[in-house]
Amino acid sequence: MIKKIKNIFTLGLLKDNPVFRQILGICSALAVTNLLMNSLVMGIGLIFVTSLSSLTVSILRKYTPKHIRMMVQTLIISAYVIIVDIVLKAYFPAMSEALGPYVGLIITNCIIMGRCEVYAQNNPPLDSFIDGIASGAGYSLVLLTIAFFRELLGFGSLFGINVLGENWVNWVFMIMPPGAFFMLGILIWVANTYIPTKDGKAPAAGGGQ
């Protein structure tokens, strides 16, 4: 069991990472990554939604008619996203303001739907739950990596604490949209070059859509 969990995690975090292997869910990956704090909250929200909706879909999989399963999955996901939204509004109003519509857009984050459809639909609840956590964690890892560089170069700080000193000239470019596109492009490049794929082969051309 431990081995299986470990296996699911290496797949989700590195070898089959939803963002740079499957090119899923990048809308929000880019929008919230100008600050590390925002990315962390987004990542936690996504882990919560992915794991619990995978669990729910997996529990209900025997009772869901095949042809309406997409609709059912969307409704399950929306319900959890509403919980995240309400909790953020109630306890972290400033954060809720900063993330704006991107909390709601977790619904259309293809990672969650993808895991429900590919994994939870055919696997027992506990495995699906762990798989959801692993995929969510893989996504958060990418988010935090991008945010680390963007905040460091763009504001000279990490988690709002100044680290590069007074003389650092902020790269305004990094906190604007193009900076996000370039960072993700470079990250995919590095990942494709150094991280082996699921089958152990040398990485093929990026993002086999």
Add this chain to the structure above:
Amino acid sequence: MGNINPFVIFMASIFTNNMILANFLGMCSFIAVSREIKTAWGLGQAVTFVLTGTSIINYLIYHYILVPFGLEYLRFIVFIILIAAFVQLVEMIVERYVPTLYYSLGIFLPLITVNCAILGVSLFMIIREYTLIQSAAFGIGSGLGWTLAIVALAGIRQKIKNAPIPKGLEGAGITLIITGLMALAFIGFSGIVNVQ
């Protein structure tokens, strides 16, 4: 927010607040379906059409049904169901009455339900407190802006098909870098209109 000219919102959502290049919405299909200009154009048309329709319908539902009953927190579920239903309806109508259009748009329509630009526009219009006309202008403008970006990207991708790109950068990597350059170019428009 009630006093901005709808035309300004329309122009801003095409150029300065472009859905893809400034707000990162609709990226998944943006990268997956931008190999050829023709398919990109087809998807762009479908997105513009659905965006216009759903932004108006969602506006009416939100302000005349959800707000009076104090059900604002249900908006995510309601919006996503309305979008799915609208796409289904459009698909049936188009198939019945304009079969030629159906064959060119057919495969893209189901993809649109999960396009985050559609839900994003509805959520933005609520947050920014647009009026009905402003929302409609915002919907059409965002759709056209999305189309402009995806068609331009498809054009560039066709040109670089045979270029010697580093191995790990092929596919998604280079597409993102091109998008970054396009976003940089679009920042040049930011002096024209400025609406948040």
